[in-house]
Amino acid sequence: MLKVEQVEKSYRTGGLFSRERRQVLTGISFEWKQGECLGIIGESGSGKSTLGRLLLGIEKPDRGAILWEGERAHNRRARSGKLSAVFQDYTSSIHPFYTVEKALMEPWLLQNKRQGKLRDEYNRKIDVLLHQVGLDPSYRTKYPHELSGGEAQRVCIARAVSTEPRCILLDEAVSSLDGSVQLQVLDLLKSLKALYNVGYIFITHDLQAAAYICDRIMIIRDGRIEEVVPIGQLKDVQSPYARNLLRMVLT
Numbered sequence: 001m002l003k004v005e006q007v008e009k010s011y012r013t014g015g016l017f018s019r020e021r022r023q024v025l026t027g028i029s030f031e032w033k034q035g036e037c038l039g040i041i042g043e044s045g046s047g048k049s050t051l052g053r054l055l056l057g058i059e060k061p062d063r064g065a066i067l068w069e070g071e072r073a074h075n076r077r078a079r080s081g082k083l084s085a086v087f088q089d090y091t092s093s094i095h096p097f098y099t100v101e102k103a104l105m106e107p108w109l110l111q112n113k114r115q116g117k118l119r120d121e122y123n124r125k126i127d128v129l130l131h132q133v134g135l136d137p138s139y140r141t142k143y144p145h146e147l148s149g150g151e152a153q154r155v156c157i158a159r160a161v162s163t164e165p166r167c168i169l170l171d172e173a174v175s176s177l178d179g180s181v182q183l184q185v186l187d188l189l190k191s192l193k194a195l196y197n198v199g200y201i202f203i204t205h206d207l208q209a210a211a212y213i214c215d216r217i218m219i220i221r222d223g224r225i226e227e228v229v230p231i232g233q234l235k236d237v238q239s240p241y242a243r244n245l246l247r248m249v250l251t
């Protein structure tokens, strides 16, 4: 469903008039299949979030192609309703003056210009969504500052599944939650995966979290794919970098 072919990305360094560029991604090619949870893992600065932005169509690659069902990622129509995202910074992901209810209505309203009866129907769906992420209907009227980190991230996840996308890109979405809350959110993602038949692209520097939820892991180093490994064969990774990464988790 997603095909990434020979993607390259660089950024200008040294100011507006500088000709120098820093290569951030080189020769990135992979496929993501419907329903799969693919982990993209690598050290800080390896290019994970840049790749995430390209997959979401927020930025364009310098070279290569990113195709969602054959259409370029930066073409809005290609992504519409098929793809959503959850980011690390859950506090700024929700508009500070929006209640949970309004935040959950937002993506749906963007997708469905018609209102009236359908809007009432969706309004009822908010209770279902809240329930699915483990929050009761009293959360409807709360503002972001009244939520804990775990609760806010649950609201972001509810919003991401609300349009029933085929894929949710999660960029360090559990990284700033503490241990037990992180595990709860990972379990929530697992249950929603089964419920909605949604797949994930799970960007993280945390191999342990990725191993818990992913079917396959793609290791990125200095903007290149170092290795792609099914989760059952994680112990058999070949490259020294991947082995080192694994050793750090196991010790």
Ligand SMILES: Nc1ncnc2c1ncn2[C@@H]1O[C@H](COP(=O)(O)OP(=O)(O)OP(=O)(O)O)[C@@H](O)[C@H]1O
Pocket: 011, 012, 024, 042, 043, 044, 045, 046, 047, 048, 049, 050, 051, 205
């Ligand atoms: N808009 C930009 N302009 C210039 N340089 C950028 C831009 N975005 C990213 N970079 C650079 O690209 C490199 C990769 O950044 P990126 O955020 O993709 O890495 P990452 O693997 O997600 O790191 P982290 O885990 O710390 O978020 C970094 O050196 C960063 O400074």
